[in-house]
Amino acid sequence: MTGGRKNGEWAVTAPTFVWLTLLFVIPTFLVFTIVFKPSDPYGGIGSGWTLRTLFSLGNPNYPAILWRTAWLSALTTALCLALAVPTGYCMARTDRRFRNTLLLLVIIPFMTSFLVRIFAWKVLLHPEGLIKRGLVLLGLAHSDTSLLYTPGAVLLVMVYTSLPFAILPVFAAAEKFDFHLIEAARDLGATHAGAFFRVFIPGISRALFTSVLVVLIPCLGSYVIPDVVGGPNSEMLGNKIAQRTFSDRNLPHASGLSAILTLAVLIPMVWVVLSQRKRETGGGGSILKDIV
Amino acid sequence: MADFLEIEDVSRHFRNIRAVDHVSLTVRKGEFYSLLGPSGCGKTTLLRMLAGFERPDTGRIRLDGRDITDLPPHKRTVNTIFQNYALLPHLTVRQNIAFGLQVQKKMPRKEIDEAVDRMLSLVQLESQADKKPGLLSGGQKQRVAVGRALILQPQVLLLDEPLAALDLKLRQKMLMELDLIHDQVGITFIYVTHDQGEAMSLSDRIAVMNNGRIEQVGKPAEIYEAPRSSFVAAFIGDTNFFEGQVLELVGDEYSRLNISGFADLVCFNDKKISAGNPVFLSIRPEKFHIGRNRPELSPKHNIVRGRVEDIIYLGGMTKYWVQAEGHKISITRQHSRFFLDEEPIRWNDDVWVWWHADDGFMLERYSEADENLVSLPPDASGTAETAQ
Numbered sequence A: 001m002t003g004g005r006k007n008g009e010w011a012v013t014a015p016t017f018v019w020l021t022l023l024f025v026i027p028t029f030l031v032f033t034i035v036f037k038p039s040d041p042y043g044g045i046g047s048g049w050t051l052r053t054l055f056s057l058g059n060p061n062y063p064a065i066l067w068r069t070a071w072l073s074a075l076t077t078a079l080c081l082a083l084a085v086p087t088g089y090c091m092a093r094t095d096r097r098f099r100n101t102l103l104l105l106v107i108i109p110f111m112t113s114f115l116v117r118i119f120a121w122k123v124l125l126h127p128e129g130l131i132k133r134g135l136v137l138l139g140l141a142h143s144d145t146s147l148l149y150t151p152g153a154v155l156l157v158m159v160y161t162s163l164p165f166a167i168l169p170v171f172a173a174a175e176k177f178d179f180h181l182i183e184a185a186r187d188l189g190a191t192h193a194g195a196f197f198r199v200f201i202p203g204i205s206r207a208l209f210t211s212v213l214v215v216l217i218p219c220l221g222s223y224v225i226p227d228v229v230g231g232p233n234s235e236m237l238g239n240k241i242a243q244r245t246f247s248d249r250n251l252p253h254a255s256g257l258s259a260i261l262t263l264a265v266l267i268p269m270v271w272v273v274l275s276q277r278k279r280e281t282g283g284g285g286s287i288l289k290d291i292v
Numbered sequence B: 001m002a003d004f005l006e007i008e009d010v011s012r013h014f015r016n017i018r019a020v021d022h023v024s025l026t027v028r029k030g031e032f033y034s035l036l037g038p039s040g041c042g043k044t045t046l047l048r049m050l051a052g053f054e055r056p057d058t059g060r061i062r063l064d065g066r067d068i069t070d071l072p073p074h075k076r077t078v079n080t081i082f083q084n085y086a087l088l089p090h091l092t093v094r095q096n097i098a099f100g101l102q103v104q105k106k107m108p109r110k111e112i113d114e115a116v117d118r119m120l121s122l123v124q125l126e127s128q129a130d131k132k133p134g135l136l137s138g139g140q141k142q143r144v145a146v147g148r149a150l151i152l153q154p155q156v157l158l159l160d161e162p163l164a165a166l167d168l169k170l171r172q173k174m175l176m177e178l179d180l181i182h183d184q185v186g187i188t189f190i191y192v193t194h195d196q197g198e199a200m201s202l203s204d205r206i207a208v209m210n211n212g213r214i215e216q217v218g219k220p221a222e223i224y225e226a227p228r229s230s231f232v233a234a235f236i237g238d239t240n241f242f243e244g245q246v247l248e249l250v251g252d253e254y255s256r257l258n259i260s261g262f263a264d265l266v267c268f269n270d271k272k273i274s275a276g277n278p279v280f281l282s283i284r285p286e287k288f289h290i291g292r293n294r295p296e297l298s299p300k301h302n303i304v305r306g307r308v309e310d311i312i313y314l315g316g317m318t319k320y321w322v323q324a325e326g327h328k329i330s331i332t333r334q335h336s337r338f339f340l341d342e343e344p345i346r347w348n349d350d351v352w353v354w355w356h357a358d359d360g361f362m363l364e365r366y367s368e369a370d371e372n373l374v375s376l377p378p379d380a381s382g383t384a385e386t387a388q
Ligand SMILES: Nc1ncnc2c1ncn2[C@@H]1O[C@H](COP(=O)(O)OP(=O)(O)O)[C@@H](O)[C@H]1O
Pocket: B014, B015, B017, B018, B019, B037, B038, B039, B040, B041, B042, B043, B044, B045, B046
C-alpha cells in the first residue's frame, strides 16, 4: 500500500532483475531477432528483414537430429537420476566423517578440464583402448564393433559429465532429510522400498527437479561431447548450431536453431512452474526460487 | 490377567555405552504402562526395540505369546508416536492418517476413507483434514500422530515423550486427552517420559529406569511411597536421605535405628534388616511436621530439635530447610488455613521436627550420586551446580 514498502521490494529484487535482463532477456531477444535478419556473405548479419531463415529451418534432416537430441538428453537425465538418487541417499546415511570424503570424490572430476576428461574417454573407448580390449578379452564385444562414434558413446560420456551435477542437489536434500520419517513410514507398515518411494522421494522432490534441470538443459545444448566421441549418426542440435555458425557462417540460421532449443526448454519450464504455483497455494514458494 | 507383552533380559549397547542393560518387564493387556527415567537412561532405545528399529544384543520380546524379536517394523502390530511426531510433510492430515492403511492395502479405498473420517473425528481434526502438517499447532500435530497410529488398531501403542514438545498448559490438556483416548480404545499403551508428573497421573504401572536398568516397577503410589532405591526416592518427588545402623528389632515390623546426632529413632522395618546392619533411610519432605512447641506424641513418633535455615513460600505450600544435629532436613507443609493469630515460623527459629515411624522408608540400594537429585536450598544449589 505505502510507497516505501514498494520501494523496499524493488531494492531487494532489483539485482536479480538486472542480472536476468542483462544475461538472459537481452541475449535471448537478440537471438530471436537475428532469425528474421538476412545473413551476409561474410558471416555477419545483413540489413532489412526476411522470413527466409524461418522457412529454411524446415530442412528434412532436422527432425531426426531434434529427436536424437531429445532422447539422448532425456535418457542421460533419467540415467543420471537413477544413479544420483541412491548415491545421494547412501552418502547422506554414511557416517559424518566419511561423508566429506565421499563428497570430495564426487567433486574431484571438476578439478580436471572438461575437454581433457572427454578426450580421456576417447582414449578409453578407442579400438585400441583399455575398455574395448577388455570387452573383447571377456568376449563381450567383437573386435570389429566400434565403441567410439556411436550414440552409445555420446550417452555414456554425457552421463559421466552430468552425474556430479545430479548428485550434488540430491545429496544436499538427502542430508537435510529427516530419516525419522522413513522410520515412521516403516512403523506404519511400509516396506523398505515403500518407505523409500513414498517418503524419501517426495521429500527430495525439489532437489530432483533441480537435478533434472541442471542435467537436461546442458545436455540439450551439448555439442563438444557428440563432436569428440560421437559420429555422423550421433549428431545433436548443438553440432548443427556450431556447424551453421563456424562452417556455413550463417548466423540467422544458427539463431533459428538456437531459438528452437530455447523454446523447447522454456515452454515446458514455464508450464511446470505455473502448474506448481497453482498446486502450492498453501506453503512454500515456487521450485524455481530454489534454483535461481 | 496374562502377560501380554514380555520383555525378557533384553540388552542393547552402542560402542561402549550400555543403553539398555538386561531389562525384563511384563506388560498386561490394556495397561497404561510408563517407562520413567532421566534423559539418556535408555527409554527410547528400549522402545525402538519394541517397534523393531533396533535389534537387541540379548534377550527376547514376546507379544501375545508370539516372539517378535526378529520381526521387521512393518510386520509388527505395534505403532509408535515419535518424539518429534515425524508426520509426513508432503501429505495432508487426512493422507497422513490414511498412510498406514494405504501402504498395507488391507481394505478398499472406500473403507479407508470411512475409517479415516472416524479417526479424524476421534482426534478432533475434521476441520484440519486438508492442511499439511507444517501449518498445524503442536497439539494438532500430536493428534495427527495419535490418529495415524490408532487407525491401524495396534496391539501396543508406543509413545516416546509425546508431550515434551508442548508448552505446559497444552501438555496438561493433551495429557487428559491421551488418558481419555486410552480409555476409549483399550489398547495397551507404553508411555516413555522423563516427567514424573505425567507418569504419575496417567499410568497403571510405572517402570523406573536408570542407566539402562530397571530400578523398580509398581503402581504410582507404590513407587512414591515405597521406593526401593535411593534413585527412585530422589528422582520421583523429593526426599531426605539419612545414613544409620539398625540397633534392635522392635516387635514384628519396627526397629530402632542409630543415626548420627539423633537420639535413637524408631522406624518401620518390613525388610527385617537385622541388628548391626547399615541402613539408608528416605523420608519425604511432606512427611515431616514442624512446630515451635513440642507436641504430645505417641511412641511411634520420632522428634528432633533444629533451627530453620531457609524458608521458601510457594503459595500452596511452604518449604523449610532445618538444620538438625548436622543434618539438613527439607520439609514442605501445606497451608490448610491461614491463622492470623498464629505466629509463623521464621528464619533462625528453633523448632521441633517430628514424623511417624511409618513415614521413614529403608532403601534396599543406595548410591551417593543420587544425593544430587535431591533439592537443595537456594544458596546451596549454586555451589552444587558448579561442583558438578
Ligand atoms: N544410535 C545410537 N548410537 C550411539 N549411541 C546411542 C544411540 N542411540 C542411543 N544412544 C545412547 O544410548 C543411551 C540411551 O539413549 P536413549 O535410549 O535415547 O535414552 P532416553 O530416551 O532415555 O533419553 C544414551 O547414552 C545415548 O547417547
